[in-house]
Amino acid sequence: EVQLVESGGGLVQPGGSLRLSCAASGFTFSSYSMNWVRQAPGKGLEWVSFLSDTTRTIYYADSVKGRFTISRDNAKNSLFLQMDSLTAEDTAVYYCTRSRPLGGVTPDYWGQGTLVTVSS
């Protein structure tokens, strides 16, 4: 069974940093591209970042480019999102998603999400 479990969310002050983790299990993690998607309270879904299985391809939404860094540790079956210079607009539930197999991009499995709150 595919499982994605996010952690690392919490309350952080504006300008601060946070590192989200996603523990993957039930599939060969190194063979799949991954995404982060977020959802502000009461709002719709916003794609944040994409990381290919080989780590050769990385994309970011303009809203986070230069502040967020996506990475992975295939030996530990883990995906990360380093978030710096956080603002109130980054307050959201952050979802780790697995991309479809064979070079896919769009998610097929989602984690339960972790809440990030940026507030003083």
Added chain:
Amino acid sequence: DIQMTQSPSSLSASVGERVTITCRASQGIGNSLAWFQQKPGKAPKSLIFAASSLHSGVPSRFSGSASGTDFTLTISSLQPEDFATYYCQQYTTYPYNFGQGTKLEIK
């Protein structure tokens, strides 16, 4: 950037009804379109990819189709568990934008 516009934003329907939700892309995206379902307080679930292919385990009452830059999600006979918010997403080129969502409510 490619913008995705869903219509309607909300919809009331009864159990057993046939429902259609539309998603329009601001430019051509081929068939690189996915649909997701989200219930309150829960993570989204994947329904459809490549415009019309069902994700494993998704009931056959869900279907997707495409015509140019217009995409539709159809639920042939609404079940109580289908009342949720639905999102489309294009993934032909980044940023992989989502539509704004369509909330499907019980009439």
